[in-house]
Amino acid sequence: MMGNILVTGASGFIGSFIVEEALRRKYAVWAGVRSTSSRRYLKEEGIQFMELDFAHPEVLHAQLSEYKKVYHKFDYIVHCAGVTKCIDKREFEEVNYLQTKTFVDTLISLEMVPKQFIFVSTLSVFGPVREKFYTPICDADAPLPNTAYGLSKLKAERYVQDMPDFPYVIYRPTGVYGPRESDYYLMAKSIRQHMDFSVGYRRQDLTFVYVKDIVQAIFLGIEKNVRRKSYFLTDGQVYQSRAFSDLIQKELGNPFVIHLKCPLIVLKVISLLAEFVATRLGRSSTLNSDKYKIMKQRNWQCDITSTVEELGYVPQYDLEKGVRETIAWYKDEGWL
Template sequence: MKKVLITGATGFVGYHLINKALAAGLEVYAAVRPDTDRTHLKEFDIQYTHLDYSSVDSLKRELEEKQYQYIIHAAGITKAKTKEAYNKVNAEYSRNLALAANTAAINLEKFVFVSSLAALGPLTDLTAEIQDDTPGRPVTNYGASKLLAEQYLAEISGLPLIVIRPTAVYGPREKDLFILFNSINKGLEPHIGSFTQQLSFVYVTDLATVIVKALFSSLVSRQFNVSDGHVYNRYALADGLKKALHKKTLKFHLPVPVVGAMAALMDIFYAKSRNTPALNKEKMAELTAINWACNIGHVKADLGYDPEFDLEKGLNETVSWYKSNNWL
């Protein structure tokens, strides 16, 4: 049985990656931090390991000891106070793991890096879609750190690399979009501004499926954007939630300058806190972008990606999970 190392295993996407990797017949090693709660992973027959991402030598020893054939690098941070913090974890640590994997005495067949559509950034007009080879113009430090990671990994000669760039991911266990779920459930439907937007989404199990498919592909040195293949208007998410929750809401539009001021205040309020607010100036840049539509023609043709969930079906599944687990 071949072995796969999954980093970020205790996270939202990591849970679903473990499930799909096991279903594919792989022996799963989950990289976790010693202090991280992994109660929700007890249902899986997997092994655990701890990684020191700051040391290439330490990582190399770990890889050689376990002899992994596959690596899915999904670890990273989506919230940080500084550009340097994002770059250290998302870019430098990714490079260290890839360097270790490429120089270790192992038979590495594939290194899949889970990046983000944020690495390319949104488009500034509504007439096009983000392509796999669209030049990166990220609008956040998070997106810039993911783009930097991609650039670092691309420079490592011989690395059997595939980059997966998911758009906004949702599904069971997701916590950021859950804020909107909770708001809709309470009858409140806030929107930032009233300008036209084109958005894209991907259900987490579809994402996990295509990432595991990438492990077994003969392709290397490729990047793929991933969504459910549809383009949605700015109201589609809220409308889908209202339908799934059987709720009527009070819809209201907050002026962009007002929300921007709120975001700036949140940055000030959290300046000395270890936590990062859900709304800040960085997040505003993504939330107010007009076009996150992306083309998935290549990932469908080259990796056999066939998304099972559109937004309506995915939201129904997600709401059902939230309710059965007492989140709603």
Template sequence: METVLVTGGAGFIGSNLTEKLVDDGANVLVLDNFDPYYDLSLKRKNIAKCQEKSSDQVTVINGSTTDKTLISNVFDNHQIEVVYHQAAKAGVRPSVDNPVQYERNNVEGILNLLEESRKNDVQTFVHASSSSVYGIPHYLPYDEQHPNEPQSPYGITKLTSEHYCNLYNELYQLNTVNLRYFTVYGPRMRPNMAISNFVSRCVNGKPLVIYGDGKQTRDFTYIQDIVDANMRLLHQEGVGGETLNIGSSDNISIRELAEYVVSETDTDVDIIHEDARDGDSRHTHADISKAEQLIGYDPEYGIRQGVQEFINWYMDNQNWYEPLIATSS
């Protein structure tokens, strides 16, 4: 049995990845600081869902990647073969108000992990990066050679973390890979994300709120496609030092998305607009040809199919978020 460390493993992406690793027979160390960025009951449910698979294969460690002593002890006490670094201080908009905290959590945290990984002969280190590193598009879809001009402190911390991963690959031959996620959604997603917020508000008869004119577009990526991309790297050779876009290659405007959710939930609610918020990219759209070529990545879900899957899940699991009703998009 392999031992895999998943940082941020109680979160949306980390817990889905942990479930899949357990299904495939791995022993998983879940490191999470249980940051109350959103209701902690959701993270506890995520962990419980993972442990339902096999409590013997899931070990939960409550702590932060910024705790250097803790990280050192985790690596000393376990023979970790693969690291999936999903943990980060989340939120593009909040990072504009508190850049120092984002720098400490996201950059200092990954440096602690990289140091212990290279000292302990970790086979593969996968870093969850973000399309926010691109910023204002010079052209679309973004390929990995597109200029990096992040428009938020969050995006800057992700780009800095990528550079550190590349450096450790070059200096120490640590097999690092950066995966640039494009707006991930699906079952158990955070309640304050656009899709979960729209669905929740429709079901509860509240108007949908769009910030800006609604013409901004997103390449939304379904969670199972994200998990698939990560799993392809578990035993993949020859991709050390690479950076890969992980998107759906599909995109949709926020206004179209809102209208689609209203239609598919068969509800009669208003769609209203409020002022745009700082830090958001105007458009995102992924060129995934590099990931297709190097790791055989082949996303299964387009945005409409994925949203329908999420709506179906939500209708069967409304108590997952209750009594939480998101109030912003």
């Protein structure tokens, strides 16, 4: 065995792929889930499940204590648990920041700090910077998150960074796509119905990263034994606004698609209305005021030089290859 690894948020999109790769690499894998979590993508033999209640510190303390009695501590922890959309924006703060803080504090109090605490963050912690000249965002830039989601992730980052000698490794992926992902699926579904929407008339530079390349980077970081480092993740390319939708259209074999540009003011109104209706119905909405700010951002370039040089990271998927594999999966699973 390569060691014990805990993946929180294991039932989620990114987490489930990390679990699969950890099993392939012969780790003893613990899938951190909630009692209500779906285990649809966690059916491989060898997965050990661990219910973790980050919302209640006393319960979390007891759950981790039980593990410690038998196994001492985890060698590696990949913290994927979090929310990307919610009914009340205060939930971002509660889940992405405060529950991460609780988790870290509990590990320290139980003397269960791992060799690496890997935190899956987001490029959104930086917000709309470098938009005037469209140059890559870099680690030295001052973060200016303009969304509740980005701010909550930034606060979690800063908490682990400010903890003396805490062995964090932070990954900041840009737009993540791949099989099992549901938001980009909505774009594919719309294009299958002959409609495609883009936002704004000003140039927009986009970056993407395929989910399996995130997984690759995480295990490279483990192999290199890096500590107290942060890394951006993209496929190394920069795309214009229609690149993703054009590739979806190609893979669907759909020759007729109406491409509509939505003015930002119209998108803002629609986003606020969707958020209002969803809140009244007690649901989260894919389109909301936070999502509007993300879609409004014009520059998503970021510098992955340190990721390449320090980890030996070489993206295996450009957008064309990644979209081809993703659409094939959607078709095989009956999503499209």
